[in-house]
Amino acid sequence: MNYFFNLIRWKNLLIIALMQYVIKYGLLLPFQESHGVLITLSDFNFFLLVLATVCIAASGYIINDIYDIETDKINKPKQLIINKHISEKNATTLFVVLNIIGVGLGFYLSNGIGKPTFFVVFFITSALLYLYASYLKQIAVVGNVIVSIVVSLSILLVGVFELIPVMNVQNKAVQTTFLNIIRDYAFFAFMINLIREIVKDFEDIDGDYKAGIQTLPIVLGRERSSKILFILSLVPIFSIVYYVITYLFKQQIVVGYFLVLVVAPLIYVSIKIFSAKNKTDYKHISLILKWVMLAGILSLMLYKFIILK
Numbered sequence: 627m628n629y630f631f632n633l634i635r636w637k638n639l640l641i642i643a644l645m646q647y648v649i650k651y652g653l654l655l656p657f658q659e660s661h662g663v664l665i666t667l668s669d670f671n672f673f674l675l676v677l678a679t680v681c682i683a684a685s686g687y688i689i690n691d692i693y694d695i696e697t698d699k700i701n702k703p704k705q706l707i708i709n710k711h712i713s714e715k716n717a718t719t720l721f722v723v724l725n726i727i728g729v730g731l732g733f734y735l736s737n738g739i740g741k742p743t744f745f746v747v748f749f750i751t752s753a754l755l756y757l758y759a760s761y762l763k764q765i766a767v768v769g770n771v772i773v774s775i776v777v778s779l780s781i782l783l784v785g786v787f788e789l790i791p792v793m794n795v796q797n798k799a800v801q802t803t804f805l806n807i808i809r810d811y812a813f814f815a816f817m818i819n820l821i822r823e824i825v826k827d828f829e830d831i832d833g834d835y836k837a838g839i840q841t842l843p844i845v846l847g848r849e850r851s852s853k854i855l856f857i858l859s860l861v862p863i864f865s866i867v868y869y870v871i872t873y874l875f876k877q878q879i880v881v882g883y884f885l886v887l888v889v890a891p892l893i894y895v896s897i898k899i900f901s902a903k904n905k906t907d908y909k910h911i912s913l914i915l916k917w918v919m920l921a922g923i924l925s926l927m928l929y930k931f932i933i934l935k
Contacts, residue, residue, distance in 0.1 A: 629711040633691060633720075634684035641916070642683055642780050645815075645923045646676050649784040649808060652927040662800055664792040666739050674731050675787055678748060679780050681728035686755030686776070688721040693759045700833035725752050739791045747783065751776055764838070766845045770823035778816040781808060781923075807929070810869065814922050817862045821895075822915040824855050829908035852899055859896040863889060866922075873932075880928050887921040 650665070650672055657663040667675060691698065691708050698706050708717050732748030754762075754772055763769035785808035793801045827834065827841035828848070834841050843851040866889055874880045891914050898911050 629707050630720075632705070633688060633707045633712060633717065634724075635687045638687070639680045639683055641920055642777075643676050643680055644920075645781060646679065646784050648923055648926050649781065649811075650788060652924075653807065653929055654784075654788060654804060656930040657804070662797055663789075663804055664797055664801065665788045666791040667735075667788055671735060671738065672788075675735055675783065678728045678731035678735065679783060681724045681731070682748060682752050682755070683776075683780070685721045685724035685728065685752070686759070688717055688724070689756055690759040690763075692717055692721070693763075697830065697833035697837040697839065700836060701830040728752065735787065739787065741791055744786065747779065747786070751779055764840055766840045766842045767824075770820055770827070770842075773823055774816045774820040777819045778812040781812040781815050784808060807926075811923065811926065814862060814866070815919060817858075817865070818915055818919045818922070821855065821858050821862070822912055822919075824851070824858070825899075825908050825912050825915065828852075828855075828902070829905050829912065852902075856896055856899050859892065859899060863892045863896065866892075877928075877932050880925070880932055883925060883928060888918055888925070891918050891921075 650667075654663055654665055658665070692714060695706075695708055695714070708714055729745075729748045729752055733745045736742050736745035736748075754776055758769055758772045758776075762772050785805045789801045789805050789808075824842055828843050828851070831841070831843050831848075835844055842854065846854070866884060870881055870884050874884070895911055895914055895918075898907070898914075902908055902911060
């Protein structure tokens with residue numbers, strides 16, 4: 627059972643679920659009475675939305691590992707699961723089952739809220755994850771961008787399903803304000819994940835090279851790729867500083883939160899990119915970025931103190 631949970635990256639799935647719950651219960655629900663925010667999904671249906679997201683994400687991790695068997699023998703020999711603890715056939719079956727559950731729940735929820743076209747989001751996400759694992763990840767940067775888009779979609783999904791179906795002329799301004807906040811955080815997630823995906827390319831450079839995968843460090847070399855990665859790492863730093871100065875500068879506690887738990891670690895990552903030499907260094911940077919992502923999303927819990935004052 628432990629191998630199954632490791633295969634589907636249960637810790638990452640937990641973060642995805644936590645992000646979605648924080649958006650609904652930390653950002654949207656507190657403003658129902660005070661600002662007239664309307665939400666669409668019941669608690670149970672929201673659980674189904676999270677479950678659909680998690681199932682599709684889990685299937686993406688599985689299909690990625692299926693296609694990465696040979697490279698993982700080099701990059702992560704001790705973490706190899708498929709054909710060592712779980713057969714490729716069983717893993718493929720699990721991939722199909724999780725996809726059916728995720729896309730099926732997406733179809734059910736989309737029709738239940740009277741927005742059947744929303745189902746396309748689940749279908750496209752599932753297709754993108756398969757295309758990424760089977761082909762797109764072999765193209766420098768393209769694969770990184772695809773995965774980052776999928777991560778940002780998991781955040782946008784909450785705003786799309788909760789706010790848009792009940793938007794009308796009277797509440798459009800309020801609904802749009804909160805939709806924009808969710809959009810901004812989706813962009814934040816996109817940038818952090820894009821940087822992290824490129825960092826992981828540095829970490830896996832040996833196996834990727836032998837497998838013929840054209841990642842950024844392989845195509846341009848470590849030195850030039852490090853410079854590009856450094857420049858990319860500055861984007862979320864300046865974006866967050868601008869966001870804090872523009873919208874949050876009067877709230878000292880919130881400013882302190884962002885500076886200590888988000889901006890400072892990102893500056894550390896930017897510096898660390900130049901000194902990173904081996905797999906351990908890049909793994910450390912990747913872990914810091916994962917915590918930055920989590921800290922950034924948890925900051926949504928502070929908005930009830932920001933907007934109400």
